[in-house]
Amino acid sequence: MSNADNERVGRGMNIVVLLRPVPDPVEELELNGDGSDLDRDYLGYVLNEFDDHALEEALLVKEETGGTVTVLGLGTADEMDQVLHTALAKGADSAVKLGDDLGHLSVSAQTELFVAALSDRTYDLVVTGVQAADDLDGQVAVRVAARLGLPQVSVVVGVAAGDGTVRVTKEFWGGITAQYDIDTPAVLGIQAARQAPRYVAVSLIRQAQQSGGLTEEDRDAPEDSSGVRIISVRIPDAGGGAEMIPGDESSAADRIVEIIRGAGVGS
């Protein structure tokens, strides 16, 4: 069934998107004094990239078949206000920050916060990123679905609204995918939206900041029920067996060309 078919039968859905901040993947990570965790005091946070794809897919579905998009963001990093304003500027109808200054939360604790927030709302679909780089104790989408007793599919790369159903594409590997029809309400873990997450002009984000569309729900950090404790963390020795090439780009290029030609390529 093509997208055009889906548009014909699709019904506007109320979609809730769950957003989480993660340490910026391009920043160098440092450990705290006793090696028990990252040094979180100086970490910059960004929206989990998979959650950004979940938001994009939700906005695409809304554009195709109508409905609403509500974003729920974890108040675990200062950067979340900016993330939520950006979501509003991109086209979300409402944005809610859950708690403030909650500190690092396990996936189990994140799940409890999201489940509590969802139980006050009505929705057809809940979407979030399939994983985050620090998901030590499992996936939010699967855990939230299990708590709510809802069907769930993870590693989703496309969503289309039906009538009381959603049609989703799940990716396995090597480009092999499967399609499913799922009765709503349902929960999806998004791997990638059908298009790259959209950019939005800074002026629109500023407008969203002034619109007062962002609300905050007073929520405490749940007790950690994960049953998983970090004993120690370390930065793996990245060098391994690699011969590190010294020098500037010119001498490095000489050496790399020598290696490539040595392998019988490019000569």
Place this chain on the structure above:
Amino acid sequence: MSGIFVAGEHLQGEVTETTFELLAIARGLAATSGWQVTAGLVGAGVSGMAAGLGGADRILTVDDPGWEIFNPEGQSAVFASLVAESGATVVLVPYTSTGMDISSYLAESLGIPLVSFCTSVRTEGGLTATCRLHAGKIEADVAVDGDRAIFAILSGSASADGGRSGGAAVVEEIPNPIDPGSLRTKALGLALPEGGDVDITSEEVLVVVGRGIESADNIGEAQALADAMGGSVAASRPIIDQGWLPKSRQVGKSGLTVKPRIYLSLGVSGAPEHLEGMKDAETIIAINSDPQAPIFSVAHYGWVGDLFDLLPELVDRLAGD
């Protein structure tokens, strides 16, 4: 009662290599604990594959035409009943597309801890594991409370050969506990990747771009280098998700496994999911501005610096031939 359960995985009639890697880890745990290793296989026609799971002592199969395509809702519930049937206290699940649906569901339905991104598991002195977090930049040793847990294991964490033998491999077929027709999730069909593009698995030279290439406009420079070497451009997942290159060019867990003679990466950090798809390349040359990038752990040669300074120098030298 204690024991180890391995959630078996298969696609298109073949048990995956990851399943054998998990069985190898299970055999290692069995050697120190004396526990039995039970493997589970759920699908259509899986009885025929079960005998191949030589690393298991006991193999539980649920063989039903309704499970021809993996069903996250149904098969997660079937695995929960197989784990209960096995009496296992340590459950190993692959950290893959199917395993992600299963592992967190098991944690919630069985009410026991789950540890993701694991590369190794130990049972002596309590259950502990080593995990790779933050795309491989951080390694963590973790302990779980209690004596039961699920471990979601990264592919490539053990040698698959260690899981092909060593067990008694007694196969038992279990009646399907879930009616596929009763589920809210209906599988419609499988789709294979579209052909027509370059087949990166058969290329001898790959120039592989990652997040460090910064924008779609810069891929042309990587293409110029690939052209100069008679190769093709491939990429890590973030580049594909941005839509800068087609899915057919993706190296890694959700993409393709490549073994070119030359693999030259530009700004690829080397998350475990990526390394899984390229670590067996003949010669790996990695360029990254971050000296801690995990790609250097599998590279044969590395250079730390700005790829945009290096690229024109390389193209100059190679295109002149």
